[in-house]
Amino acid sequence: MSVNPDRPAEITPEELAAQTALYAPFTQAVRELVDATIRTTVDPATIRTAQAEVEAITARLREEQLEGSLGAHFGHGRARQPWGNTVVGLRNPVAPPLRPVPAGDREGEVHAEVVLGAAYEGPPGLVHGGVSSLLLDQILGTAAAAAGKPGMTAYLNLTYRRPTPLGPLRVEGWVDRSEGHKTWARGHVVGPDGPTVEAEGLFVLPRWARELLARRGDAEAPPAFE
Numbered sequence: 175m176s177v178n179p180d181r182p183a184e185i186t187p188e189e190l191a192a193q194t195a196l197y198a199p200f201t202q203a204v205r206e207l208v209d210a211t212i213r214t215t216v217d218p219a220t221i222r223t224a225q226a227e228v229e230a231i232t233a234r235l236r237e238e239q240l241e242g243s244l245g246a247h248f249g250h251g252r253a254r255q256p257w258g259n260t261v262v263g264l265r266n267p268v269a270p271p272l273r274p275v276p277a278g279d280r281e282g283e284v285h286a287e288v289v290l291g292a293a294y295e296g297p298p299g300l301v302h303g304g305v306s307s308l309l310l311d312q313i314l315g316t317a318a319a320a321a322g323k324p325g326m327t328a329y330l331n332l333t334y335r336r337p338t339p340l341g342p343l344r345v346e347g348w349v350d351r352s353e354g355h356k357t358w359a360r361g362h363v364v365g366p367d368g369p370t371v372e373a374e375g376l377f378v379l380p381r382w383a384r385e386l387l388a389r390r391g392d393a394e395a396p397p398a399f400e
């Protein structure tokens with residue numbers, strides 16, 4: 175986790191809400207810019223003008239910025255905000271974003287509705303296989319964390335049953351079983367015609383985290399990432 179000494183790790187729910195209201199629409203606007211960049215058919219002069227405008231905005235934003243990545247150092251209580259995360263990050267325009275919510279009745283089960291547009295294309299008109307893997311890694315990890323057994327991905331096995339079309343999709347994850355610090359999770363991407371990609375993965379609470387918890391006498395669980 176990266177730490178920015180200028181920003182407090184503990185912020186109030188009100189400050190969290192204010193930052194969410196500020197950054198969520200800004201990030202969405204940049205996401206729209208990416209989609210428009212891919213799909214625009216305007217004339218060459220307009221492209222050059224737009225490029226200069228985008229470069230000017232980038233320069234303005236770089237006048238003040240963090241060193242390194244955003245990390246997940248701030249939040250309220252035990253909840254940390256992974257706002258730079260490439261799948262769920264509220265401040266990351268690369269994130270589709272995925273918004274997993276508790277669902278179903280399997281252990282740790284979480285679902286996320288998502289619309290993947292032109293930015294996530296692999297084969298023409300279809301979702302890139304690596305993007306499906308990205309979403310499944312996150313949702314399986316979230317399921318493990320939701321079950322109170324957070325961990326890092328040790329392995330992730332994927333079976334691509336059929337092509338995944340761009341457009342509206344659902345991503346589901348749940349815990350299959352666990353033994354101590356090891357949790358096996360399963361999940362799939364569901365398209366208009368049913369599951370397209372299936373995943374099975376192992377999530378391990380790393381040795382350093384286990385040792386940290388042992389030093390604290392197991393009094394405190396690992397941080398929860400919202």
Ligand SMILES: CCCCCCCCCCCCCC(=O)SCCNC(=O)CCNC(=O)[C@H](O)C(C)(C)COP(=O)(O)OP(=O)(O)OC[C@H]1O[C@@H](n2cnc3c(N)ncnc32)[C@H](O)[C@@H]1OP(=O)(O)O
Pocket residue numbers: 311312313314315316319324325326327328329356376378379380381382383396399
């Ligand atoms: C701090 C937690 C973070 C929580 C984040 C929640 C956010 C949710 C969303 C995030 C979603 C996004 C998620 C991401 O993107 S996570 C980013 C992608 N993943 C990584 O970068 C992980 C890199 N690898 C490691 O850090 C360590 O190797 C891990 C953590 C995996 C093991 O750790 P560590 O080296 O310290 O522990 P250990 O050596 O004592 O091994 C422990 C046990 O595990 C067994 N084993 C290990 N590897 C394998 C394997 N490949 N197959 C089968 N078994 C395996 C091993 O045999 C042993 O078993 P046992 O002898 O005890 O029975």
